[in-house]
Amino acid sequence: MADQHRPDADAGALAPTPPTATSPDPGAEAAADAQALEDRGSNRSQRPTSAAFLEFVADRWGPRPAGPTGPLPSASWAAARRERLSRLFPGERLVVPAGPLRTRSNDTDYRFRPHSAFAHLTGLGTDQEPDAVLVLHPVDDGHEAVLYFRPMAGRDTEEFFADSRYGEFWVGARPTLADLEVLTGIATAALDELAAALAKDVGEDGVQLRVVPGADDVVTAQVDEVRGEVQDREARDAELAEALSELRLIKDAYEVEQMRAAVAATAEGFARVVRNLRRAVEHERGERVIEATFDGHAREAGNAVGYETIAAAGDHATTLHWIRNDGRVRAGEMVLVDAGVEVESLYTADITRTLPVEGTFTEVQRRVYQAVLDAADAAFAVARPGNRFRDVHAAAMEVIAARLAAWGLLPGTAEESLDPEGQFHRRWMVHGTSHHLGLDVHDCAQARRELYLDAVLEPGMVFTIEPGLYFKAEDLAVPEELRGIGVRIEDDVLITVDGNENLSAALPRRPDDVEAWMRGLLEG
Template sequence: MFAKETYINRRAQLKNKLSNGIALIMGNVDASTNYLHNTYHFRQDSTFLYFFGIDLQGLAGVIDLESGEEMLFGDDFTVDDIIWMGPQAKLADNAAKVGVSKTYPFAKLGEVIAQAQKQGRTVHFTPPYRGKNMMTMGDLLNVHPNKVKEMASLELIKACISIRSIKEPAEIEEMDRHMAVGHQMHTTAMRMAQEGLSEQEITGILEAISISGGGMVSFPIICSIHGETLHNHYHGNTLKNGDLLLVDAGSESPLHYATDNTRTSPVGGKFSQQQKEIYQIVLDANNNALAATKPGVTYKDVHLLAAKTIATGLKELGLMKGDVDQAVAEGAHALFFPHGLGHMIGLDVHDMEDYNDTLVGYDDEVKRSAQFGLSALRLGRKLEENFTITNEPGIYFIPALIDKWKADKHLSEFINYSKVESYKGFGGIRLEDDILLTKEGSRIMGDRIPITIDEVEKTISGK
């Protein structure tokens, strides 16, 4: 965990933003896989980690927003637990490490919540996303578990977003340091982009690198020769020369901060001319977006710049036509680029999206669009110093989408469908970096993973 003062200061910020009631911050518990005592790898709730820092099961924190009192609830380990797990710290000792002096058995939490409700005080909490916590909170609040999420506190959610969006120096240091593991994952995948290997073999090695580097993968790995499927988690294909291998993979640091990078590699080590042309357009979009990313601009505008770069490049290849600005305004580029440029990243790979991705990515000034493609932009609001975000443009040739748009003659004034047909088996290319907003601009976190055509080809060839 970070220094004790980090957690004290975070809770103080929260108390400064909220003035009434109590804040209930629930930790996670173990989740079973196929029977009770065979559990998934434990992952603590990110909000609990942020404010209380203790990476253990069965805990909850309460902050009295009026008196300032802070409490941790949980049960000390029994002798039977210690037989299986070895010596364990007392709850009071762990609490002291994060600056909390008052600890109680978990059963006491129900009394505290009931007393607050009896007094007519607001019980603030963020939306639960795990079934066990929904049931526990249903019991605590005396409501059906299905109703718990509806009672989540918008005031607390907005306060958490405000605080967590600005990364502290210690967080930035942790993320920068762990980017080395992400770098190793992706350069290894490049070197393994060889005929005869399977997607599953590569995926297994990448997961091993992440675990050996300090933590589990930050999301299920996308490793596919069918990169046109945006979230392709099927790993059953065998690579052959001429394929494009898209790898979207990240690792969690020991303190659970995520990396999230994507690279696309030519199997065998050489791009075809057609692949080079599309790849360079995506790289130009990535670099143009990076150059435009700075405090005070909206990420929606940066996204649209990337979209115009893609549309311009595709027009030069004869795949698009007409006025580029108008084509992007009407969403024609989304046939090839149907997702957003990026999202927040931090303790969660899509940082804070358990709260609500629109609340995280938009505000009163920048509203979310309903237009296809642009509606998938997770982060549109104005950027600030010490935001950490992703920059991930892509070009994809999705046969089902092409067929639908072509049959409908959708935006045919901007799309040369006859030429697009010849690209149906191309696949997809995405190039993603993790970005820190600096005082006057932005920078890539860690060392940039090889990304130019020459760099990628040399890495695959082992040069």
């Protein structure tokens, strides 16, 4: 709704009358009424400021709904994670911000998502709680956790009706200190107490601080002001980020449950996509139809998508992170859909299926698809405790290299290509086969190499298996029949005590099963 007022008028004031012969000099008036640039965004609200209004807007409100009566299901699990972190940094103050709201354009913000380390250690998901900071204060037997955040303002405050970022009239009621303490089991305090709390007992021989780098620049500046020019402070903060990432390498039972929910919701989203393929073919930007179908489902079934949906038809499927999604979806081609639902707890799935648009693979499409599926199956065979993470990729590459050699695409043998000095097969699959998955789609990314790439697989690890082959339309190193074909098959895998579980097995993988599944959805 457009505001009918001058954009430079004072907030809450009527537009000034034109100057007359007896009016003061307009230039002098403008100088007197000069408004700071950062304050001008409030002009559109035409907010009333009279004392009578302020008294009236605060009057005659009934009680708010009762607060929570018990903890979140995640609370006890988050407490155990904090305990594990505490043992790594005895005697130090650990600062884990949720992060601030981020400006999308002018005075509108992106939907808030807390930093994954904050979500992991507090159990809070969805859009809770911008600007909040979890601090682990050192005590004799470990750490005491305190959650500092901006509590709900009273109805007698200007924030209540006037603050478009935090006000209850604008964004709804925020929790009270007591509410979050009940939900998380963590002691709470107002955000304006944070600075003093950070500085407590800090000195040359006192408490040392670490803060998660990049999470919140304002909080980092507060920490830096307190600790001063501490030697190697960036390295110390990096060690905290590393530890927080490695803390998520092995999922606990609650996390596995959330991953199952994310995968199940994602499978439902893929079924919706198939049902909408005919409309996608009819639309001039059919890829957007697929994207909108899945993304709408993600908002209905969970919090959002876990990452930007890839809806890549035809040759677009050979661009690994194609998220423009503005192309046509044509009969006779395939469409690569890489998508994941992020559930309310912020855990996300990450699944890819490459689908024949009309429900049936051509002979060439099936040949490429089967090669990728065979590579995935080889990776599954070695994804078990005792093997190393890198072995999963190596197994997939053996199949990819052998198949490309059989098709006459390599300049030598498969064995020569697999040699570190060769790697010719990687022209058609430049990405890795797996990455850890959880709160981030590329989870645990700050973990040390020896605990990630070189790690021995352990029960509780969750990662993807996603080989692919990508033959670009202008690739003269392959026969014309292969050009413009891109195939990726991606599943989410849980390492178990005696092997692995394909969490996304409900979505068909074998070409015959894909065709039968699509036929049932397209004809239903």
